Amino acid sequence: MTGYLTTHVLDTARGCPAEGIPIALYRVAGNSHKKVAETVTNADGRTDSPILPAEAFKPGTYELVFFAGDYLRRTGQTEGEVLFLDQVPIRFGMSEPDAHYHVPLLLAPYGMSTYRGS
Template sequence: MGRLTTHVLDTAHGCPGAGIHVELYRVGEGVEKIGEAWTNEDGRCNQPLLQGGAFRVGIYQLVFKIGYYYRARGVSLGEPAFLDDVVLRFGIAAPDEHYHVPLLVSPYSYSTYRGS
């Protein structure tokens, strides 16, 4: 059964991104919020963000509240911050597979890929 998971690594501090608010949207004729979670001490969400019958072919968007995370750590970002929300839009083409979307982030950069 397919599922969607994520993992955040704070490359600026060399640690998991714990306590980051993550929102999940389905993109169609509009953008519909379908879920949210917070990362745990390992930078992962405790449950898949999407699975079962809700996990289907389509375009999705993850929004990571990175600015809030860094401000809570005491990092001065300036106003407006260079990165506040990191938005990743991606497609799910095979609903029977595991889609893992890791995010490597710092206050001024991010990188992602389809993990396993």
């Protein structure tokens, strides 16, 4: 298998990459979550290497959790104890064993979106 998974975070409110956002990747089976990786975005809003490299890739259901709350506070976009977006989970499936999956997060204080990129 040569599939792998990458991600990045763009701050759409500020129009720039989102640096310093912790990300966790879980493999999901039913109600069970098993953490398989964690990383932090770099100055380009990307991870320094694939969050799930080819040697660890297995088709299945996964969940990326972006811990965006501290970033939004640090950049002055939100404040307070309870945030509209704090931890942002994205659950998705990977079924093609030889594919590059790219699942980015487009982030703003009161909205987010994702897509399957390339």
